[in-house]
Amino acid sequence: MKKSLAVMLLLLTLPIVLAQATVERVSVEVYSSGYVKVTEVVVPFNYSVAVEVPLLSENVTGLSVLDENGKPLLFEKNRSVLTVYVLNSTTRITITYFTDSLTSKEGKVWNLTYSFPYPVTIKLPPGAIVVDLSDVPLTITSNSITMPPGNQSVSYILPPPTTSTTSSPSPTQTPTTTTTSSTSSTPSSTTSSTSSPVAIPSTSTSPGEPSTPASSGGRNLLPILGLLAVVGIPAVAYWARNRKRPGGLPISKDELKEKLEAMGLTDEEINALLYVYDQGGKAKQADVRKALGIPKTTAWRMFKRLEEKGLVRVYKRGKENWVELVL
Structure with a gap:
């Protein structure tokens, strides 16, 4: 206690120099109830006295600021900016x-929306199915998406609650949860948001709990719903009508198609390349x-594969990603 008071007095007597810092990592863990846990790891520059750190939201609770040894640091919050007072040893x-201000729900679709100047790694609830992204992700793994800086949104749907583990309680009380008791004390109403986060740490302290049932252990976080999209008959008719060689390309469309089929490409990949042709x-x-649905x-994964095979070149022009055939 005396040490904390001494540090406070020292900081008050020193001129506040708001130093720059390096944001090492920003991660977001989304719960099935809509609550979000945010973790930001920041490396202050040398000789910093106070560091300003942006937050993903103004309305936060359970705020914790620790140094590399797990000891609390003094801080001051002003809306969505956090000023952390540090020592040279930090x-x-x-x-x-x-x-709970980053998520919203429309029907069965949940939307995670935010604006942040740094990349954010997002971990969705177990079994979540991504249905739309505002931008091309920087990276995608089996259980997370890393979105680039800026205004971003991730739309997803949750699987229906399992009845095997909730046969005795009434499932109508918690339609948006997949567990039986750990989320029942986290209501989504904003009037009781100050008490709801109390139950959130209990779920975060046991991250392995959602994957323990045999029914969900093998699920991936990102089974993209759009994989079920199939090119329709109108698109096939469109390609059939356009068999001439446009733009002085070195081979005809039929020759290109035969070449792609001989390489063992999927129908989706062939149709995409023929559209570009x-x-x-x-x-x-x-x-x-959009043309192929x-x-x-x-699409991002597909063109990444085709670029690795030397069939296309993907480049950026303005804010748009372009695809060019390599013939």
Whole structure:
């Protein structure tokens, strides 16, 4: 206690120099109830006295600011900016907090929306199915998505609650949860948001709990719903009508198709490349996925594979990703 008071007096007597810092990692863990746990890891520059750190939301609770040894640091919050007072010996700041202001629900679709100047790694609830992304992710793993800086949104749906573990309680009380008791004390109404986060740490302290049942142990977080999209008859008819060689391309459309089929490409990959051929050999990636009914993430992965095979070149022009055939 005396040490904390001494540090406070020292900080008050020193001129406050708001130093820059390096944001090492920002992660978001979304719960099935809509609550979000945010973790920000910041590395202050040398000789820092106070560091300003942006928060993902103004309305936060359970705010914790610790140094590299797990000891609390003094801080001051002003809306969505956190001022952390550090000493020269501080090498890393870990900030954690909870909020329910980043998620919203429309029907069965949940939306995670935020604006942040740094990349954010998002972990959705177990079994969540991504249905839309505002931008192409920086990375995708089996249980997380890393979105680029800026205004971002991730839309997802949750599987229906399992009845095997909730046969005795009334499932109508918690339609948006997948557990039986750990989330029943976290109501989603904003009038009781100050007491709801009390139950959140109990779920975060046992991250392995959702994967313990045999029914959910093998699930991946990102089974993209758009993989079920199939190219329709009108698109096939469109390709059949456009067999001429546009833009002076070196081979005909039939020759290109035979070449792609001989390489063992999927129908979806062949149709995408033929569409680009019809546009003169280059097209916006967004136009390709819209024409074929492919979700953003599926199209991004597909063109990544085709680029690795040397069939296309993916480049950025302005804010758009373009795809060009390599013939």
